[in-house]
Amino acid sequence: MKSIASYVPKNCITNKDFERIIDTSDEWITKRTGIKTRYFADNNEDSSELGVKAANLAISRAGIKVDDIDLVICATLSPDYLSMPSNACLISNRLGIENKPAFDIAAACSGFVYLLSLAKSFIESNAYNNILIVGAEKFSSILDFSDRSTCILFGDGAGAAVIGATNNENERIIDVNISANGKYNDFLMTPRSLGSNLNFSSEFDVSNIQATQSYVKMKGNETFKIAVKTLANDVEEILARNNININDIKYFIPHQANLRIINAVGDIIGIDNSKVVVTVNKYGNTSSASIPMAMDDIYKDGRLKKGDLLLLDAFGGGLTWGSSLLYFNGE
Numbered sequence: 001m002k003s004i005a006s007y008v009p010k011n012c013i014t015n016k017d018f019e020r021i022i023d024t025s026d027e028w029i030t031k032r033t034g035i036k037t038r039y040f041a042d043n044n045e046d047s048s049e050l051g052v053k054a055a056n057l058a059i060s061r062a063g064i065k066v067d068d069i070d071l072v073i074c075a076t077l078s079p080d081y082l083s084m085p086s087n088a089c090l091i092s093n094r095l096g097i098e099n100k101p102a103f104d105i106a107a108a109c110s111g112f113v114y115l116l117s118l119a120k121s122f123i124e125s126n127a128y129n130n131i132l133i134v135g136a137e138k139f140s141s142i143l144d145f146s147d148r149s150t151c152i153l154f155g156d157g158a159g160a161a162v163i164g165a166t167n168n169e170n171e172r173i174i175d176v177n178i179s180a181n182g183k184y185n186d187f188l189m190t191p192r193s194l195g196s197n198l199n200f201s202s203e204f205d206v207s208n209i210q211a212t213q214s215y216v217k218m219k220g221n222e223t224f225k226i227a228v229k230t231l232a233n234d235v236e237e238i239l240a241r242n243n244i245n246i247n248d249i250k251y252f253i254p255h256q257a258n259l260r261i262i263n264a265v266g267d268i269i270g271i272d273n274s275k276v277v278v279t280v281n282k283y284g285n286t287s288s289a290s291i292p293m294a295m296d297d298i299y300k301d302g303r304l305k306k307g308d309l310l311l312l313d314a315f316g317g318g319l320t321w322g323s324s325l326l327y328f329n330g331e
């Protein structure tokens with residue numbers, strides 16, 4: 001990974017702000033989730049725009065030119081347009097990238113780890129030299145602000161990285177372990193978003209569709225339980241198969257969904273607390289952007305250094321999950 005960057009929109013929403021619109025309290029949100037604030041994008045700031053801002057910075061931090069990018073892939077569950085054009089095409093266009101492949105993937109909160117898996121395969125097959133990966137979410141656009149169990153959890157933001165070819169063993173993505181189980185598809189979903197599940201005969205007029213059906217619905221408690229078990233197993237598996245001890249990890253950067261999940265997984269895998277990166281308190285859950293935003297937080301404050309061995313772990317709707325072991329190679 002040659003660089004990491006992120007973009008945080010400017011509107012800070014506190015738990016107190018939610019107290020004004022739903023029956024909740026700062027105390028409940030803090031105790032159950034660890035979240036204190038999250039940031040929402042402006043109305044005219046789409047998820048691709050958030051992605052462009054992070055991507056621009058990632059390219060300049062990688063020390064390369066826009067023309068050096070061979071492929072753009074974006075992970076998002078809140079794209080500007082549900083079917084086309086993809087956010088990756090919109091991001092490429094605004095960056096000035098032409099005639100290079102660009103596409104989106106849908107893996108919810110596991111999106112960034114899925115992107116790493118794709119980038120690793122493309123690089124190792126010598127297909128491309130520099131791949132721009134972007135996780136970009138405007139989660140506020142799919143939140144039901146009358147559902148107190150979901151609307152307090154999520155935030156907007158974007159993270160981006162440049163993955164470059166290297167012959168140096170200590171600069172590579174060591175391994176990515178991704179998986180999914182569609183059996184649990186109804187744990188987290190947008191039941192009737194204006195996407196391909198729209199029934200042409202009965203719902204021809206899209207203005208008839210209940211707006212709330214486009215919003216995210218979550219079986220929070222069931223998701224919580226399966227998240228802890230899956231994330232911990234996933235980490236233990238990737239460490240064992242690469243013969244790496246948890247003590248060799250410089251930073252553990254899990255998906256930022258809930259502080260209780262992060263702490264529970266940290267305890268099970270036995271990692272020192274000081275190595276666990278936590279940003280859920282500031283940004284809430286920003287889905288595919290959460291891991292790169294967390295990485296950029298420790299990059300910006302000077303903690304993340306070239307050569308650091310990182311362990312990433314994500315879990316999200318689908319259900320999808322994945323982990324990765326990699327060296328950070330940014331300057």
Ligand code: ACO
Pocket residue numbers: 023024025028029032033108109110148149150152153188219220221222223224227257258261285287315316317
């Ligand atoms: N304020 C006050 N009370 C609330 C709120 C709120 N914002 N939300 C729910 N409650 C109430 C409930 O109504 C319930 O009340 P009751 O006991 O009278 O019925 C009570 O609090 C407990 O509700 P639970 O849902 O059991 O609370 P829980 O401790 O499970 O916390 C939470 C809910 C925070 C959603 C948790 O389940 C969670 O974090 N789940 C996992 C989320 C996750 O990891 N998602 C995956 C990634 S996201 C993605 O892929 C898009």
